Amino acid sequence: MPENKFENFIFTVIMAFIMVYAMICYNISLNIGGMRDAVFGMAFGELRIMWPVAIVLEMFVMEKPVMYLTGRVISDNMPPFLILLIRCSLTVCLMCPAMSLVATILFKDFHEAGFIGVWLQTAAMNFPMALAWQIFFGGPLGRLIFRKLFRKKS
Template structure:
């Protein structure tokens, strides 16, 4: 997909925006007992913090481990779709607990259950949403949009 540092940055910014926005909406909806129109606007307050955090984590902390782990699991014969699924899954496995940790520290009321308990619960609740959203909706949509923007005419 991305072939240059600029393309990689743009792809990361796009993917982080869609993933973080959806996960914030999901967590707000869980907190208030359901999805409401107001959630879609309320999410932008947390986005100002969590979107840059996700970009920084992806580009400077997790990109190399994700590439390394993906290369350990594939062969030259591995179909591109499987490579994409492996890379997305590894990314979610690393980003979800980390972003849940940060969100717990910044936005959760963890006084009653304790910080670690609240973080673990948040990560466990977020993981199925994050993996499903990444594989079935966000990932394909962002990759399509990215290919459209950076179309290489041969």
């Protein structure tokens, strides 16, 4: 998809927004006992902080390990869809615990229960949602937006 550093940056910005916004909405819903219309507006407070964090974390920390791990798992004869699925899954495997760590530090009350316990619970609650959102909704939406922005003229 992205063919140069600029396109890679734009793709990361798009995907980070889609993933972070959805995950913030999910976590707020967990905290208040269910999804409400107000959650969509409430999420923008945390989004101002977590979106840039996700962009920096993905571009400067996680991108190389994800590409390395993807290269270790794929083979030459794999279908492109399977390669994409593996890369998306590995991205979630690395980003979810890292973003949950940041969210625990910034937004969770961990003093009573303990930091590690709250972080692990946060990551465990976020992982299934992040993986499903990435594979079935956020990833396809992000790639669609990217393709519309960078449609190649034939």
